Amino acid sequence: MPDADPSPLAAERGYLERARVQLARMRERTLSLEAQGGDRVSSEFLAATLYHRAASLADDPASTLFFGRIDTDGSDPATGEVPERWYIGRRHVADEAGDPVVIDWRAQVSTAFYRASRTEPMGVRLRRRFGVDHGQITAYEDEHLTDATESEQHSRILAGEIERPRVGPMRDIVATIQPEQDAIVRADVSTTVCVQGAPGTGKTAVGLHRAAWLLYAFRDRLARSGVLVVGPNRAFLEHVGSVLPALGEIEVAHTTAELLVASVPVRASESASVATLKGDARMAVVLSRAVWSSLRDPSEALVVPRGTRRWRVPAYEVRELVEELRTRGVRYGAARAMLPQRLAHAVLLQLEAAGDSPDDRVQDSVARSRPVKAYVDAVWPALDATRLVMNLLSDPELLRRCADGVLSEQEQAALSWATPARGPRTAPWTAADAVLVDEVEDLLTRTPSLGHVVLDEAQDLSPMQLRAVGRRCSTGSMTVLGDIAQGTTPWSTRSWEESLTHLGQEGAHVEELTRGFRVPSAVIDFAANLLPHMAPGLAPPESVREDPGLLELHAVPADDVLAATVAAARTALDIEGSVGVIVADADVAELAKALTAAGLDHLRLGRDDELDHGTADHEDGAHRLHLVPATVAKGLEFDRVVVVEPAAIAAAEPDERTGLRRLYVVLTRAVTGLAVIHAQPLPEALRP
Structure with missing residues (x-):
């Protein structure tokens, strides 16, 4: 529970001001440095480095420089360990002496903030989380991890941060990373996860x-x-x-x-079956054959005039060189670049056998000669990837x-x-x-x-x-x-x-x-009814949100779908947070007209990376209402979501399984509440 004693809160606010002063000092120090390298290129590189360094030190007044604190117990007199206090934030801040004022959340010492527990305190006596509003500390909560008399409680500050309304783009989660997430975040650089x-x-x-x-x-x-x-x-x-x-x-x-x-x-489209075939891994075999089939059998010998003599490399010997290069496992282009030197070396051996003493310069000269280049072009032609696929x-x-x-x-x-x-x-x-x-x-x-x-x-x-x-x-x-x-x-x-x-x-x-932290239980439980029909081997997700969220199902006559959608969007806009209206791609244009006619300013997200503004922008460039085609919804999140005609969204896909999966994606974009508007019957798995 947040501490009611104002004096510790005042002390933490004072520490925040001190951290901001030190960050400003670090930035001013960086801006005061002159980019003087050994030459112009070095100076420009140094200037760019200093610029990026200064940009990373900019203070965001809307947030605090730290979101948590850990106090170590310092209970090991054998090692001389003493209690320490670390403030955990988004970036490192140091004072004039170089001592840390705020520790970067990525530092090793910060691991304990995310993973320490009563069963494994990791040397932490106290963990403190801060409540923040408009860049100011408003409250704090303490967890005494080594106090056996204190019962474990859910953090209201943590829950409030997770459930805070979504407005604008995705924000970082450094203040709310969970232990299982932190283990993935800190996986070694050599590990693929x-x-x-x-x-x-x-x-x-x-x-x-x-x-x-x-x-x-x-x-x-x-x-x-x-x-x-x-x-x-x-x-x-x-x-x-x-x-x-x-x-x-x-x-x-x-x-x-x-x-x-x-x-x-890209200027054409094709059926799903053809696109699937082109995406099949067997195409890699076909393409590899197409590339290497471009080699030509050397039916004639290579003849290189040099001085008063003509040196001849037999076709069978060239064939052996080509086969050796082909089986080396190198790229076509790299092997082609090696062939002139191989051919020149064969000529070099003949020169030596004739009593000459050629060196590497002679070999390079032969490799660059017109006869060798022409012979290589005939036997191992240069290829263009675009033209080869076209052919x-x-x-x-x-x-x-x-x-x-x-x-x-x-x-x-x-x-x-x-x-x-x-x-x-x-x-x-x-x-x-x-x-x-x-x-x-x-x-x-x-x-x-x-x-x-x-x-x-x-x-x-x-x-x-x-x-x-x-x-x-x-x-x-x-x-x-x-x-x-x-x-x-x-x-x-x-x-x-x-x-x-x-x-x-x-x-x-x-x-x-x-464990789901974004989607409330009412919404995720509703969407999870689809899992047995499309992905029976996966465990159903579990929402850990305290707020179960809001789920509304509105069955309306077909003629009233647009009006009901506009009304649901207007109702959602009455509450803080972003709103997403998700509809089948074919129905986006019609719904956009309805929203515009109703005076609802919205941002229309387009297919294939296009963003279209439904009406005039807000002065700050932010939109609370988004009109989203179903095929673009993946990866996005909105505080409240209005889904229009789930059956139509599912039916737009090429098969039933893919349709249900698309619908599952659409239904799980809501952070707080979901309203479903439909005239067509819901898919059977979603019916009450």
Whole structure:
């Protein structure tokens, strides 16, 4: 319970002011430094470093610099341990002498704040949590972890922070990280972790906070190799984009799975069955065959004029060199780059046998000579990934040769374009084709590896998409996030073991989160009725929220659906927090007109990363009401959600299982309350 004694509260407020003064001093000190390196490039690099350092030291007056405190017991006289007090916050703050005023939540000493308990106090005598309002400390709660006489109580401050209304983008959870989440966040940089998380378990936040922790604990290593966050769509990236900057990490890149492989202009669509086939892992075999089938059998000898003589490398010897390079396991392009030197070395051996004494410069000269270059082009031609995929999909005979024994004749026919493309710029590229091009580019030249990749909503990626993400961290590690029950694509994964294999991360640890902190029990229990029908092997999620939330089911006549939806949105706006109205994609335009006619200012989230404003923006750029197509809802959260025609949302998907999974996603976006408006009968699993 919050302490009623005002004197400790005043002391904590005074400590906060001291911390703010010290942070301002640190920032002023950084801004006063001059970027003078050894040269212009070094100076510019130093200036950029100082700029980012100063940006990370900016104080946010809307929040406090610390959210908790731990007091150690200091009960080991043998080691000379003395009681210590640590304030835990979002960033490190030190005084003039360099002593810590606030400890970064990622520091090792902060681990005890998140994991200490009565059964395992970890040397902590007291844990204090602070209640905050508009950047000021308003209350505090104490847990005496070594006092056996004090009964364990739920933290009201912790519950209040978890259940605080959602307005704007996702915020960090450093003040509310739970022990099981903290164990994932602090997993070693060399470890790939896969998190199976039910809605509201905080898996996305855990992944982002792990990225922040890794950059803190292994900054030198990851600053060179880089960290990347991959999400399902731009609406999701907009939602989570402020989390890492709030934690002081402003250089982490964010992208979507589609943008990651955007090497061709996507201008066409295709059936779900064809897209599923193109996303099948067997396509990697077909593409590999297509690449290596480009080699030509050396039927003629290589002849290199040098001086007054002509040196000849027989075709059989060239054939042996080509076969040796092909079986080395290197990329097509790398092996092609080696071939001129191999051929030049064969000429060099003949020169030596003739009594000459050539050196490396002679070999390089032969390798760069016109006859050798022309011979290499004929035997080992240069390839363009875009054109190769275009030829493969345009030429049924080429596809037949490369897919023989891998794809059936029916599958080959489904892959072939109806009309051969005239060129890469005008080809009818689809999103699935772009992934094929990316695969070929990696077969030609190795894709550079990042240090760490956070992949969210991984269950929705095809095997070929997973391969594309996996090669971006072939020498790094990953945080793989998702929920098999929320798989809403025809190619969604059947198991995490399968997904991890395609990512190249076999044997990675799989952690399951079932305790829900975001979705209230009334909402999650309602949505969980769908689980036995679409993901029977998963444990149902459990909400740990004290507030059960609000669930309303409104059956209305078909003619009244729009009016009832507008009324429900207006009612939700009367209460603090964000509001999301989620509807089948086909009905978005009609509902947008109804909301506009009713004078309800809203932000319309578009498909494929487009954001459209339904009416004029607010002056501060924030919207409380969002109109969300069902296919864009994944990963988002709103304080109150209005779901329109669940049956229509489910029916829009290609099959019943995918439809129920889409509906499960939509129903679990609510943080406080859910209203369901329907004229059509609810799916059977949801009927009372």
